[in-house]
Amino acid sequence: MTTGYHPLVKRLLDGELSLAELPPELRAEGEEALRLVGAADRAPVVLSPALDERVMAAVRRHGASRTRRAWRWLTAPRDVEVRLRLRPVVWAGALAVAAGVAVLLVARHPAPVEPSAAVSRTRIPDSVLVRFVLYAPAARHVTVAGTFNQWDQNAAPLVRAGTGGVWTTTLALPVGQHQYAFVVDGARWVVDPAAPAIDDGFGRRNSMVAVTPRGAHTL
Numbered sequence: 001m002t003t004g005y006h007p008l009v010k011r012l013l014d015g016e017l018s019l020a021e022l023p024p025e026l027r028a029e030g031e032e033a034l035r036l037v038g039a040a041d042r043a044p045v046v047l048s049p050a051l052d053e054r055v056m057a058a059v060r061r062h063g064a065s066r067t068r069r070a071w072r073w074l075t076a077p078r079d080v081e082v083r084l085r086l087r088p089v090v091w092a093g094a095l096a097v098a099a100g101v102a103v104l105l106v107a108r109h110p111a112p113v114e115p116s117a118a119v120s121r122t123r124i125p126d127s128v129l130v131r132f133v134l135y136a137p138a139a140r141h142v143t144v145a146g147t148f149n150q151w152d153q154n155a156a157p158l159v160r161a162g163t164g165g166v167w168t169t170t171l172a173l174p175v176g177q178h179q180y181a182f183v184v185d186g187a188r189w190v191v192d193p194a195a196p197a198i199d200d201g202f203g204r205r206n207s208m209v210a211v212t213p214r215g216a217h218t219l
Contacts, residue, residue: 007157009033021159023140127172128211132182134158134192137165139184146180146206148173153183175213179206 011017012030022030132144142158148171149155158167179200182190191197192207200206 005029005033007154008159013037017159023160025140127174128213128215129170130173130209130211131168131170132156132158132180132192133161133166133168133194134182134184134190135166136182136184136190139165139167141185142167143183144169144171144180145183147178148180153186158182173209173211175211177208177210179208181206 005013006026006029008017008022008026009030012019012022013033019027019030019034134142136142143153144156144158145151145153156169156171158169160166161168179198180192181204182192184190189204191205195207195209197205197207
């Protein structure tokens with residue numbers, strides 16, 4: 001029993017790829033995945049009318065509760081007129097009542113809050129689409145790994161672009177500088193010939209790309 005599909009097969013199920021665009025060794029898995037999805041029961045789920053009636057009855061009971069009625073009475077807007085004909089000894093109590101009414105009215109009608117001057121009014125995009133391309137006519141499987149996916153060599157597979165030996169994929173990368181390399185057939189790490197490379201300190205070289213809100217640029 002299949003417990004998980006290849007990333008390219010998952011893209012097939014998501015509609016991003018066609019069966020013909022899968023590598024030959026994955027087409028059988030893709031056909032099986034499409035067959036299983038097509039056999040799934042897609043009949044709409046119809047809820048019982050009794051369930052709807054029970055739900056509406058509970059809503060009506062909640063709306064008719066004493067607590068709900070008391071809350072509506074307390075929060076309903078109304079005009080307040082205060083007439084004071086009190087002796088001086090009770091002025092303190094009257095002022096306390098008036099202050100409580102004023103607090104309630106202010107709480108029901110809060111003043112508009114002006115936006116902070118520190119908040120930028122122009123939103124900078126969090127990520128930019130970057131296309132990776134590698135010419136590897138003899139490769140059977142190509143991925144791209146880098147700082148943007150924790151160097152996971154299975155996270156970003158490339159697909160063949162036609163029959164000319166070109167592999168490509170497009171990823172949404174966060175703004176910043178990123179190191180990366182192509183992984184060919186799961187074993188061979190290859191730098192991008194179209195981008196500059198730097199020494200990673202462990203005897204291997206990585207390609208570099210700078211992603212800005214205006215696009216991606218090689219350093």
